[in-house]
Amino acid sequence: MANNYLAKSNTSEIPSATISRLVIYLRILEELANNDIREISSEKLATLAQGSAFQIRKDLAYFGTFGTRGAGYTVPTLLRELRRILGLTRQWNVVIIGMGRLGQALADYPRFVHYNYHLSAAVDINPELVNKEFSGLKVEDIRDLSKIIKERMVDIGFLTVPQKSAQEAADALIQAGIKGILNFSPTIITVPDNIHVETVDFLAGLKRISYYIK
Amino acid sequence: MANNYLAKSNTSEIPSATISRLVIYLRILEELANNDIREISSEKLATLAQGSAFQIRKDLAYFGTFGTRGAGYTVPTLLRELRRILGLTRQWNVVIIGMGRLGQALADYPRFVHYNYHLSAAVDINPELVNKEFSGLKVEDIRDLSKIIKERMVDIGFLTVPQKSAQEAADALIQAGIKGILNFSPTIITVPDNIHVETVDFLAGLKRISYYIK
DNA sequence: TGGTGTGAAGATGTTCACAGCG
DNA sequence: CGCTGTGAACATCTTCACACCA
Numbered sequence: 001m002a003n004n005y006l007a008k009s010n011t012s013e014i015p016s017a018t019i020s021r022l023v024i025y026l027r028i029l030e031e032l033a034n035n036d037i038r039e040i041s042s043e044k045l046a047t048l049a050q051g052s053a054f055q056i057r058k059d060l061a062y063f064g065t066f067g068t069r070g071a072g073y074t075v076p077t078l079l080r081e082l083r084r085i086l087g088l089t090r091q092w093n094v095v096i097i098g099m100g101r102l103g104q105a106l107a108d109y110p111r112f113v114h115y116n117y118h119l120s121a122a123v124d125i126n127p128e129l130v131n132k133e134f135s136g137l138k139v140e141d142i143r144d145l146s147k148i149i150k151e152r153m154v155d156i157g158f159l160t161v162p163q164k165s166a167q168e169a170a171d172a173l174i175q176a177g178i179k180g181i182l183n184f185s186p187t188i189i190t191v192p193d194n195i196h197v198e199t200v201d202f203l204a205g206l207k208r209i210s211y212y213i214k
Numbered sequence: 215m216a217n218n219y220l221a222k223s224n225t226s227e228i229p230s231a232t233i234s235r236l237v238i239y240l241r242i243l244e245e246l247a248n249n250d251i252r253e254i255s256s257e258k259l260a261t262l263a264q265g266s267a268f269q270i271r272k273d274l275a276y277f278g279t280f281g282t283r284g285a286g287y288t289v290p291t292l293l294r295e296l297r298r299i300l301g302l303t304r305q306w307n308v309v310i311i312g313m314g315r316l317g318q319a320l321a322d323y324p325r326f327v328h329y330n331y332h333l334s335a336a337v338d339i340n341p342e343l344v345n346k347e348f349s350g351l352k353v354e355d356i357r358d359l360s361k362i363i364k365e366r367m368v369d370i371g372f373l374t375v376p377q378k379s380a381q382e383a384a385d386a387l388i389q390a391g392i393k394g395i396l397n398f399s400p401t402i403i404t405v406p407d408n409i410h411v412e413t414v415d416f417l418a419g420l421k422r423i424s425y426y427i428k
Numbered sequence: 429t430g431g432t433g434t435g436a437a438g439a440t441g442t443t444c445a446c447a448g449c450g
Numbered sequence: 451c452g453c454t455g456t457g458a459a460c461a462t463c464t465t466c467a468c469a470c471c472a
Contacts, residue, residue: 015441016422023421027400041453050402053453054443061455069449069454086421087428101322105315117420156423180423182416186241188264196426198419202396205412206331207237207300208230209370209394212410214301229463255431267431268465275433283432283471 018059022082024049025056029079041072093120093154095178097169098161099129099139102184106158108135120152125165142172149176156180163187232273236296238263239270243293255286307334307368309392311383312375313343313353316398320372322349334366339379356386363390370394377401384411 028048032040042053049056060066066081067073083089094112096103099122107122123142124130130141140148148154157173159166159181166185173181180196183189186204191197242262246254256267263270274280274292277299281287297303308326310317313336321336337356338344344355354362362368371387373380373395380399387395394410397403400418405411 013440017441019422019425020418022425023418024402026421028402043453048402050404052443057453057455058442065455067454070452071450072453085425087424088421090428092424101319105319108315111417115417115421155427156420179427182419182423184416188238188242188262190264196423198423200414200416200419202398202414203325203329204234204237205396205414206370207240207302207329208233209396209410209412210301210306211233211236211299213369213393214304227462231463257431266465269463271431271433272464279433281432284430285472286431 014062018062019086021049021051021055021059022086024051025059026079026082026086026088029075029082032075033079038075039072040075040078042067045073088116091116091118092156093118093152094156094158095120095145095149095152095154095173096122096137096158096160097124097142097145097173098159098165099124099126099132099134100160100162103158103160104134106160107137117156120154121148123148125161142169145172146176149173149178154178156182159183159185159189161185228276232276233300235263235265235269235273236300238265239273240293240296240300240302243289243296246289247293252289253286254289254292256281259287302330305330305332306370307332307366308370308372309334309359309363309366309368309387310336310351310372310374311338311356311359311387312373312379313338313340313346313348314374314376317372317374318348320374321351331370334368335362337362339375356383359386360390363387363392368392370396373397373399373403375399 025045028045042056046053046056063085064081066078094117096106096119099107103122103124107119112119119137121140122134122137123140123145125142129139132139155178157178157180159169159173161169163185166183166187167189170181170183170189170191174191174195178195180198181189181191183197183199186201189197239259242259243254256270260267260270278295280292280295308331310320310333313321317336317338321333326333333351335354336348336351337354337359339356343353346353369392371392371394373383373387375383377399380397380401381403384395384397384403384405388405388409392409394412395403395405397411397413400415403411
Protein backbone atom coordinates (compact mmCIF):
# COMPACT_ATOMS: atom_id res chain seq x y z
CA MET A 1 0.00 0.00 0.00
CA ALA A 2 2.41 2.65 1.16
CA ASN A 3 5.89 3.27 -0.28
CA ASN A 4 5.64 1.20 -3.44
CA TYR A 5 7.22 4.00 -5.44
CA LEU A 6 8.13 1.63 -8.20
CA ALA A 7 4.65 0.48 -9.07
CA LYS A 8 3.94 0.91 -12.77
CA SER A 9 1.20 3.50 -12.73
CA ASN A 10 -0.06 2.95 -9.24
CA THR A 11 -3.48 4.56 -9.11
CA SER A 12 -3.55 3.56 -5.43
CA GLU A 13 -7.27 3.63 -5.79
CA ILE A 14 -9.51 2.61 -2.96
CA PRO A 15 -12.23 0.26 -4.23
CA SER A 16 -15.54 2.02 -4.57
CA ALA A 17 -17.11 -1.02 -2.92
CA THR A 18 -15.04 -0.17 0.14
CA ILE A 19 -16.55 3.32 0.23
CA SER A 20 -20.05 1.89 -0.02
CA ARG A 21 -19.29 -0.43 2.86
CA LEU A 22 -17.86 2.35 5.00
CA VAL A 23 -21.20 4.10 4.67
CA ILE A 24 -22.87 0.97 5.97
CA TYR A 25 -20.45 0.64 8.86
CA LEU A 26 -21.08 4.26 9.72
CA ARG A 27 -24.81 3.68 9.96
CA ILE A 28 -24.34 0.69 12.22
CA LEU A 29 -21.91 2.52 14.45
CA GLU A 30 -24.37 5.37 14.83
CA GLU A 31 -26.94 2.91 16.01
CA LEU A 32 -24.50 1.29 18.40
CA ALA A 33 -23.61 4.70 19.77
CA ASN A 34 -27.29 5.49 20.24
CA ASN A 35 -27.55 2.35 22.31
CA ASP A 36 -24.51 3.33 24.37
CA ILE A 37 -22.43 0.43 23.15
CA ARG A 38 -18.79 1.47 23.39
CA GLU A 39 -16.85 -1.54 22.12
CA ILE A 40 -17.19 -3.63 18.99
CA SER A 41 -15.06 -6.31 17.36
CA SER A 42 -14.71 -6.67 13.61
CA GLU A 43 -16.46 -10.01 13.98
CA LYS A 44 -19.54 -8.52 15.62
CA LEU A 45 -19.60 -5.59 13.25
CA ALA A 46 -19.44 -8.04 10.36
CA THR A 47 -22.51 -9.82 11.65
CA LEU A 48 -24.42 -6.56 11.83
CA ALA A 49 -23.24 -5.43 8.40
CA GLN A 50 -23.79 -8.84 6.83
CA GLY A 51 -20.20 -8.88 5.69
CA SER A 52 -16.98 -10.52 6.81
CA ALA A 53 -14.56 -9.52 9.55
CA PHE A 54 -11.62 -9.70 7.09
CA GLN A 55 -13.35 -7.32 4.82
CA ILE A 56 -14.02 -4.79 7.52
CA ARG A 57 -10.45 -4.83 8.74
CA LYS A 58 -9.16 -4.52 5.19
CA ASP A 59 -11.56 -1.70 4.39
CA LEU A 60 -10.42 0.23 7.44
CA ALA A 61 -6.77 -0.53 6.78
CA TYR A 62 -6.90 1.57 3.63
CA PHE A 63 -7.24 4.59 5.87
CA GLY A 64 -5.22 3.79 8.95
CA THR A 65 -5.34 1.67 12.06
CA PHE A 66 -8.21 2.43 14.36
CA GLY A 67 -8.57 -0.59 16.59
CA THR A 68 -6.85 -2.05 19.58
CA ARG A 69 -5.31 -5.48 19.18
CA GLY A 70 -6.82 -7.93 21.53
CA ALA A 71 -9.72 -5.60 22.30
CA GLY A 72 -11.49 -4.43 19.14
CA TYR A 73 -12.71 -0.99 18.22
CA THR A 74 -14.01 1.79 20.40
CA VAL A 75 -17.36 2.84 18.96
CA PRO A 76 -17.03 6.62 19.40
CA THR A 77 -13.52 6.61 17.98
CA LEU A 78 -14.37 4.56 14.93
CA LEU A 79 -17.48 6.63 14.40
CA ARG A 80 -15.47 9.82 14.42
CA GLU A 81 -12.88 8.38 12.06
CA LEU A 82 -15.50 7.15 9.60
CA ARG A 83 -17.16 10.54 9.58
CA ARG A 84 -13.82 12.13 8.90
CA ILE A 85 -12.94 9.66 6.14
CA LEU A 86 -16.29 10.17 4.44
CA GLY A 87 -16.00 13.93 4.67
CA LEU A 88 -18.94 14.35 7.00
CA THR A 89 -17.26 16.70 9.43
CA ARG A 90 -17.86 19.84 7.46
CA GLN A 91 -21.08 21.29 6.14
CA TRP A 92 -22.04 20.57 2.53
CA ASN A 93 -24.25 23.02 0.72
CA VAL A 94 -26.87 21.57 -1.56
CA VAL A 95 -29.09 22.95 -4.30
CA ILE A 96 -32.17 21.15 -5.58
CA ILE A 97 -32.72 21.45 -9.34
CA GLY A 98 -36.32 20.74 -10.19
CA MET A 99 -39.04 21.37 -7.63
CA GLY A 100 -41.58 18.86 -8.81
CA ARG A 101 -42.91 16.25 -6.45
CA LEU A 102 -39.54 14.72 -5.75
CA GLY A 103 -37.79 18.02 -5.22
CA GLN A 104 -40.53 19.03 -2.80
CA ALA A 105 -40.21 15.79 -0.89
CA LEU A 106 -36.47 16.30 -0.56
CA ALA A 107 -36.96 19.87 0.64
CA ASP A 108 -39.12 18.46 3.38
CA TYR A 109 -36.72 15.73 4.41
CA PRO A 110 -35.79 16.35 8.01
CA ARG A 111 -32.56 14.49 8.37
CA PHE A 112 -30.19 16.52 6.25
CA VAL A 113 -29.28 18.79 9.11
CA HIS A 114 -28.23 15.86 11.20
CA TYR A 115 -25.66 14.94 8.57
CA ASN A 116 -24.35 18.44 7.99
CA TYR A 117 -26.07 18.86 4.68
CA HIS A 118 -27.60 22.27 4.20
CA LEU A 119 -30.24 23.03 1.61
CA SER A 120 -28.95 26.31 0.26
CA ALA A 121 -31.40 26.76 -2.58
CA ALA A 122 -34.05 25.25 -4.80
CA VAL A 123 -34.50 26.20 -8.44
CA ASP A 124 -36.93 25.41 -11.21
CA ILE A 125 -37.50 26.47 -14.79
CA ASN A 126 -41.27 26.69 -14.39
CA PRO A 127 -42.41 30.30 -13.65
CA GLU A 128 -45.43 28.94 -11.79
CA LEU A 129 -43.17 27.36 -9.21
CA VAL A 130 -40.68 30.20 -8.87
CA ASN A 131 -41.22 32.17 -5.66
CA LYS A 132 -43.36 29.45 -4.15
CA GLU A 133 -42.11 28.10 -0.88
CA PHE A 134 -41.73 24.48 0.19
CA SER A 135 -40.83 23.58 3.74
CA GLY A 136 -39.34 27.03 4.18
CA LEU A 137 -37.31 26.85 0.98
CA LYS A 138 -38.17 29.44 -1.64
CA VAL A 139 -37.97 28.35 -5.25
CA GLU A 140 -35.71 30.52 -7.39
CA ASP A 141 -35.36 30.91 -11.12
CA ILE A 142 -33.05 28.42 -12.75
CA ARG A 143 -31.46 31.26 -14.71
CA ASP A 144 -29.92 32.42 -11.45
CA LEU A 145 -28.36 29.03 -10.82
CA SER A 146 -24.81 30.03 -11.59
CA LYS A 147 -24.95 33.06 -9.33
CA ILE A 148 -26.57 31.06 -6.54
CA ILE A 149 -23.98 28.30 -6.66
CA LYS A 150 -21.06 30.68 -6.64
CA GLU A 151 -22.36 33.09 -4.03
CA ARG A 152 -23.60 30.46 -1.60
CA MET A 153 -20.71 28.11 -2.27
CA VAL A 154 -22.94 25.20 -3.15
CA ASP A 155 -21.12 21.88 -3.41
CA ILE A 156 -23.73 19.34 -4.40
CA GLY A 157 -26.75 19.36 -6.71
CA PHE A 158 -29.81 17.15 -6.39
CA LEU A 159 -30.93 16.56 -9.95
CA THR A 160 -34.69 16.01 -9.88
CA VAL A 161 -35.73 17.34 -13.27
CA PRO A 162 -37.51 15.25 -15.90
CA GLN A 163 -35.34 12.85 -17.85
CA LYS A 164 -35.27 15.05 -20.94
CA SER A 165 -33.75 18.03 -19.17
CA ALA A 166 -31.30 16.07 -17.04
CA GLN A 167 -28.18 16.56 -19.15
CA GLU A 168 -28.89 20.23 -19.71
CA ALA A 169 -29.41 20.83 -15.99
CA ALA A 170 -26.26 18.86 -15.19
CA ASP A 171 -24.29 21.00 -17.63
CA ALA A 172 -25.56 24.13 -15.94
CA LEU A 173 -24.51 22.78 -12.55
CA ILE A 174 -21.05 21.89 -13.78
CA GLN A 175 -20.64 25.21 -15.53
CA ALA A 176 -21.35 26.93 -12.25
CA GLY A 177 -18.72 24.93 -10.43
CA ILE A 178 -20.61 22.19 -8.60
CA LYS A 179 -18.51 19.26 -7.37
CA GLY A 180 -21.00 16.44 -6.97
CA ILE A 181 -24.38 15.48 -8.36
CA LEU A 182 -26.99 13.18 -6.89
CA ASN A 183 -28.87 12.15 -10.00
CA PHE A 184 -32.45 11.05 -9.43
CA SER A 185 -33.28 10.84 -13.11
CA PRO A 186 -33.09 7.48 -14.82
CA THR A 187 -30.53 8.68 -17.34
CA ILE A 188 -26.80 8.53 -17.66
CA ILE A 189 -25.44 12.03 -17.53
CA THR A 190 -22.07 12.94 -18.97
CA VAL A 191 -19.74 14.88 -16.71
CA PRO A 192 -16.03 15.72 -16.58
CA ASP A 193 -13.76 13.46 -14.54
CA ASN A 194 -13.51 15.84 -11.62
CA ILE A 195 -17.26 15.78 -10.96
CA HIS A 196 -18.68 12.90 -8.97
CA VAL A 197 -22.13 11.56 -9.81
CA GLU A 198 -24.20 9.12 -7.81
CA THR A 199 -27.41 7.82 -9.29
CA VAL A 200 -30.54 6.98 -7.33
CA ASP A 201 -32.73 4.88 -9.57
CA PHE A 202 -35.35 2.72 -7.96
CA LEU A 203 -36.64 1.41 -11.29
CA ALA A 204 -33.23 -0.04 -12.00
CA GLY A 205 -33.35 -1.80 -8.63
CA LEU A 206 -36.79 -3.08 -9.43
CA LYS A 207 -35.62 -4.54 -12.72
CA ARG A 208 -32.71 -6.24 -11.03
CA ILE A 209 -35.21 -7.84 -8.65
CA SER A 210 -37.25 -9.25 -11.50
CA TYR A 211 -34.12 -10.80 -12.95
CA TYR A 212 -33.26 -12.52 -9.70
CA ILE A 213 -36.68 -13.78 -8.75
CA LYS A 214 -37.85 -14.94 -12.15
CA MET B 215 -18.84 -21.13 -19.70
CA ALA B 216 -20.89 -24.05 -20.94
CA ASN B 217 -19.99 -27.71 -20.51
CA ASN B 218 -17.23 -27.34 -17.94
CA TYR B 219 -18.67 -30.19 -15.92
CA LEU B 220 -15.40 -30.69 -14.16
CA ALA B 221 -15.15 -27.28 -12.57
CA LYS B 222 -14.62 -27.58 -8.83
CA SER B 223 -17.80 -26.10 -7.50
CA ASN B 224 -18.76 -24.04 -10.48
CA THR B 225 -21.25 -21.51 -9.23
CA SER B 226 -21.55 -20.37 -12.86
CA GLU B 227 -22.67 -17.11 -11.42
CA ILE B 228 -23.29 -14.14 -13.61
CA PRO B 229 -21.67 -11.05 -12.10
CA SER B 230 -24.21 -8.80 -10.46
CA ALA B 231 -22.44 -5.89 -12.15
CA THR B 232 -23.45 -7.47 -15.44
CA ILE B 233 -27.10 -7.42 -14.42
CA SER B 234 -26.86 -3.78 -13.44
CA ARG B 235 -25.36 -2.99 -16.81
CA LEU B 236 -28.03 -4.94 -18.68
CA VAL B 237 -30.58 -2.65 -17.07
CA ILE B 238 -28.66 0.31 -18.42
CA TYR B 239 -28.42 -1.17 -21.90
CA LEU B 240 -32.14 -1.81 -21.80
CA ARG B 241 -32.89 1.80 -21.06
CA ILE B 242 -30.68 2.99 -23.89
CA LEU B 243 -32.21 0.53 -26.34
CA GLU B 244 -35.67 1.73 -25.41
CA GLU B 245 -34.60 5.24 -26.25
CA LEU B 246 -33.05 4.13 -29.53
CA ALA B 247 -36.25 2.28 -30.40
CA ASN B 248 -38.27 5.40 -29.62
CA ASN B 249 -36.13 7.25 -32.11
CA ASP B 250 -36.64 4.53 -34.72
CA ILE B 251 -33.01 3.53 -34.76
CA ARG B 252 -32.85 -0.10 -35.82
CA GLU B 253 -29.15 -0.96 -35.80
CA ILE B 254 -26.46 -0.45 -33.17
CA SER B 255 -22.90 -1.67 -32.77
CA SER B 256 -21.35 -2.58 -29.44
CA GLU B 257 -19.01 0.33 -29.95
CA LYS B 258 -21.81 2.86 -30.28
CA LEU B 259 -23.80 1.33 -27.49
CA ALA B 260 -20.69 1.54 -25.32
CA THR B 261 -20.44 5.25 -25.98
CA LEU B 262 -24.05 5.76 -24.94
CA ALA B 263 -23.69 3.58 -21.87
CA GLN B 264 -20.34 5.07 -20.91
CA GLY B 265 -18.82 1.62 -20.88
CA SER B 266 -16.63 -0.42 -23.17
CA ALA B 267 -17.56 -2.44 -26.25
CA PHE B 268 -15.75 -5.52 -24.85
CA GLN B 269 -17.78 -5.30 -21.75
CA ILE B 270 -21.06 -5.15 -23.57
CA ARG B 271 -20.25 -8.12 -25.77
CA LYS B 272 -19.10 -10.10 -22.76
CA ASP B 273 -22.17 -9.17 -20.75
CA LEU B 274 -24.43 -10.34 -23.56
CA ALA B 275 -22.38 -13.47 -24.16
CA TYR B 276 -23.41 -14.78 -20.74
CA PHE B 277 -26.90 -15.20 -22.15
CA GLY B 278 -26.42 -16.10 -25.79
CA THR B 279 -25.43 -14.57 -29.06
CA PHE B 280 -27.70 -11.80 -30.25
CA GLY B 281 -25.71 -9.87 -32.83
CA THR B 282 -24.69 -10.28 -36.43
CA ARG B 283 -20.99 -10.39 -37.19
CA GLY B 284 -19.97 -7.55 -39.37
CA ALA B 285 -23.24 -5.75 -38.81
CA GLY B 286 -23.93 -5.25 -35.11
CA TYR B 287 -27.18 -5.66 -33.22
CA THR B 288 -30.74 -5.12 -34.35
CA VAL B 289 -32.33 -2.81 -31.81
CA PRO B 290 -35.78 -4.45 -31.57
CA THR B 291 -34.24 -7.90 -31.28
CA LEU B 292 -31.77 -6.96 -28.58
CA LEU B 293 -34.49 -5.04 -26.78
CA ARG B 294 -36.73 -8.07 -26.75
CA GLU B 295 -33.93 -10.32 -25.57
CA LEU B 296 -32.92 -7.99 -22.75
CA ARG B 297 -36.51 -7.78 -21.57
CA ARG B 298 -36.70 -11.55 -21.60
CA ILE B 299 -33.38 -11.94 -19.76
CA LEU B 300 -34.43 -9.45 -17.10
CA GLY B 301 -37.80 -11.11 -16.63
CA LEU B 302 -39.78 -8.14 -17.87
CA THR B 303 -42.08 -10.07 -20.17
CA ARG B 304 -44.53 -11.12 -17.52
CA GLN B 305 -46.50 -9.04 -15.06
CA TRP B 306 -45.10 -8.60 -11.57
CA ASN B 307 -47.48 -7.89 -8.74
CA VAL B 308 -46.36 -5.42 -6.13
CA VAL B 309 -47.51 -4.48 -2.65
CA ILE B 310 -46.50 -1.26 -0.92
CA ILE B 311 -45.88 -1.60 2.81
CA GLY B 312 -46.13 1.75 4.51
CA MET B 313 -48.30 4.46 3.01
CA GLY B 314 -46.50 7.49 4.34
CA ARG B 315 -45.27 10.15 2.01
CA LEU B 316 -42.99 7.84 0.08
CA GLY B 317 -45.56 5.08 -0.28
CA GLN B 318 -48.06 7.64 -1.55
CA ALA B 319 -45.58 8.97 -4.08
CA LEU B 320 -44.94 5.46 -5.35
CA ALA B 321 -48.66 4.78 -5.62
CA ASP B 322 -48.88 7.80 -7.86
CA TYR B 323 -45.94 6.86 -10.05
CA PRO B 324 -47.26 6.50 -13.57
CA ARG B 325 -44.65 4.37 -15.22
CA PHE B 326 -45.15 1.03 -13.49
CA VAL B 327 -47.72 -0.10 -15.98
CA HIS B 328 -45.34 0.48 -18.85
CA TYR B 329 -42.94 -2.01 -17.30
CA ASN B 330 -45.52 -4.62 -16.43
CA TYR B 331 -45.46 -3.88 -12.74
CA HIS B 332 -48.88 -3.90 -11.18
CA LEU B 333 -49.67 -2.29 -7.83
CA SER B 334 -51.83 -5.00 -6.30
CA ALA B 335 -52.19 -3.51 -2.85
CA ALA B 336 -51.03 -0.96 -0.32
CA VAL B 337 -51.01 -1.63 3.40
CA ASP B 338 -50.25 0.32 6.54
CA ILE B 339 -50.37 -0.26 10.27
CA ASN B 340 -51.89 3.13 11.02
CA PRO B 341 -55.73 2.94 11.37
CA GLU B 342 -56.00 6.55 10.22
CA LEU B 343 -54.57 5.60 6.84
CA VAL B 344 -56.45 2.35 6.38
CA ASN B 345 -59.33 2.72 3.91
CA LYS B 346 -57.97 5.96 2.56
CA GLU B 347 -57.30 6.00 -1.13
CA PHE B 348 -54.22 7.24 -2.95
CA SER B 349 -54.14 7.47 -6.72
CA GLY B 350 -56.90 4.90 -6.88
CA LEU B 351 -55.19 2.51 -4.48
CA LYS B 352 -57.04 1.79 -1.27
CA VAL B 353 -54.95 1.31 1.85
CA GLU B 354 -55.59 -1.98 3.62
CA ASP B 355 -54.76 -3.19 7.09
CA ILE B 356 -51.29 -4.63 7.48
CA ARG B 357 -52.81 -7.53 9.41
CA ASP B 358 -54.29 -8.74 6.14
CA LEU B 359 -50.90 -8.73 4.43
CA SER B 360 -50.45 -12.47 4.34
CA LYS B 361 -53.88 -13.06 2.86
CA ILE B 362 -53.40 -10.28 0.30
CA ILE B 363 -50.05 -11.60 -0.87
CA LYS B 364 -51.28 -15.13 -1.24
CA GLU B 365 -54.62 -14.38 -2.85
CA ARG B 366 -53.33 -11.79 -5.28
CA MET B 367 -50.12 -13.64 -5.97
CA VAL B 368 -47.94 -10.68 -5.06
CA ASP B 369 -44.28 -11.10 -6.01
CA ILE B 370 -42.53 -7.97 -4.82
CA GLY B 371 -42.85 -5.69 -1.80
CA PHE B 372 -41.91 -2.03 -1.63
CA LEU B 373 -40.72 -1.49 1.90
CA THR B 374 -41.43 2.12 2.81
CA VAL B 375 -41.99 1.89 6.55
CA PRO B 376 -39.90 3.78 9.12
CA GLN B 377 -36.50 2.34 9.84
CA LYS B 378 -37.57 0.86 13.14
CA SER B 379 -40.28 -1.31 11.64
CA ALA B 380 -38.34 -2.36 8.56
CA GLN B 381 -37.20 -5.78 9.73
CA GLU B 382 -40.57 -6.65 11.19
CA ALA B 383 -42.34 -5.69 7.98
CA ALA B 384 -39.79 -7.62 5.92
CA ASP B 385 -40.39 -10.69 8.07
CA ALA B 386 -44.11 -10.41 7.46
CA LEU B 387 -43.53 -10.17 3.72
CA ILE B 388 -41.28 -13.20 3.69
CA GLN B 389 -43.64 -15.17 5.88
CA ALA B 390 -46.37 -14.54 3.35
CA GLY B 391 -44.24 -15.81 0.49
CA ILE B 392 -42.90 -12.70 -1.21
CA LYS B 393 -39.92 -13.23 -3.56
CA GLY B 394 -38.30 -9.83 -3.77
CA ILE B 395 -38.10 -6.67 -1.68
CA LEU B 396 -37.28 -3.16 -2.76
CA ASN B 397 -36.06 -1.68 0.48
CA PHE B 398 -36.37 2.08 0.77
CA SER B 399 -35.39 2.18 4.42
CA PRO B 400 -31.79 2.96 5.30
CA THR B 401 -31.34 -0.31 7.15
CA ILE B 402 -29.91 -3.69 6.35
CA ILE B 403 -32.69 -6.23 6.53
CA THR B 404 -32.04 -9.89 7.10
CA VAL B 405 -33.69 -12.30 4.69
CA PRO B 406 -33.29 -15.93 3.65
CA ASP B 407 -31.11 -16.73 0.64
CA ASN B 408 -34.02 -17.27 -1.69
CA ILE B 409 -35.36 -13.74 -1.25
CA HIS B 410 -33.78 -10.98 -3.26
CA VAL B 411 -33.44 -7.51 -1.76
CA GLU B 412 -32.45 -4.30 -3.51
CA THR B 413 -31.88 -1.19 -1.46
CA VAL B 414 -32.69 2.33 -2.54
CA ASP B 415 -30.86 4.67 -0.24
CA PHE B 416 -30.20 8.17 -1.41
CA LEU B 417 -28.48 9.19 1.82
CA ALA B 418 -25.87 6.52 1.20
CA GLY B 419 -25.29 7.95 -2.26
CA LEU B 420 -25.00 11.40 -0.77
CA LYS B 421 -22.35 10.25 1.68
CA ARG B 422 -20.38 8.60 -1.08
CA ILE B 423 -20.42 11.93 -2.89
CA SER B 424 -18.98 13.77 0.08
CA TYR B 425 -16.17 11.23 0.24
CA TYR B 426 -15.27 11.75 -3.41
CA ILE B 427 -15.50 15.52 -3.54
CA LYS B 428 -13.84 16.36 -0.26
C1' DT C 429 -14.49 -5.80 -44.78
C1' DG C 430 -16.40 -4.94 -40.29
C1' DG C 431 -18.11 -6.05 -36.03
C1' DT C 432 -19.36 -10.00 -33.10
C1' DG C 433 -18.10 -13.79 -29.94
C1' DT C 434 -14.65 -15.71 -26.85
C1' DG C 435 -10.44 -17.90 -24.75
C1' DA C 436 -6.59 -16.04 -22.48
C1' DA C 437 -4.09 -12.32 -20.06
C1' DG C 438 -4.30 -8.85 -16.91
C1' DA C 439 -6.23 -6.04 -13.21
C1' DT C 440 -8.89 -5.69 -9.35
C1' DG C 441 -11.10 -7.10 -5.27
C1' DT C 442 -11.70 -10.63 -1.59
C1' DT C 443 -10.27 -14.20 1.54
C1' DC C 444 -7.04 -16.26 4.21
C1' DA C 445 -3.56 -17.20 7.68
C1' DC C 446 -0.85 -15.63 10.79
C1' DA C 447 2.45 -12.23 12.75
C1' DG C 448 2.26 -8.62 16.04
C1' DC C 449 0.73 -6.13 19.77
C1' DG C 450 -2.20 -4.65 23.69
C1' DC D 451 -4.74 -14.82 25.16
C1' DG D 452 -7.55 -12.31 21.80
C1' DC D 453 -8.38 -9.48 18.08
C1' DT D 454 -6.32 -6.35 14.91
C1' DG D 455 -3.48 -5.40 10.88
C1' DT D 456 -1.53 -7.14 6.61
C1' DG D 457 1.24 -9.66 2.99
C1' DA D 458 0.25 -13.40 0.17
C1' DA D 459 -3.04 -16.67 -2.09
C1' DC D 460 -7.04 -16.87 -4.34
C1' DA D 461 -11.21 -15.68 -6.83
C1' DT D 462 -13.57 -12.70 -9.65
C1' DC D 463 -14.19 -9.29 -13.07
C1' DT D 464 -12.47 -6.71 -16.93
C1' DT D 465 -9.70 -6.00 -20.94
C1' DC D 466 -7.59 -7.60 -24.78
C1' DA D 467 -6.59 -9.78 -29.22
C1' DC D 468 -8.00 -12.19 -32.63
C1' DA D 469 -10.65 -16.03 -34.81
C1' DC D 470 -14.82 -16.22 -37.15
C1' DC D 471 -18.58 -15.30 -39.89
C1' DA D 472 -22.40 -12.29 -42.32
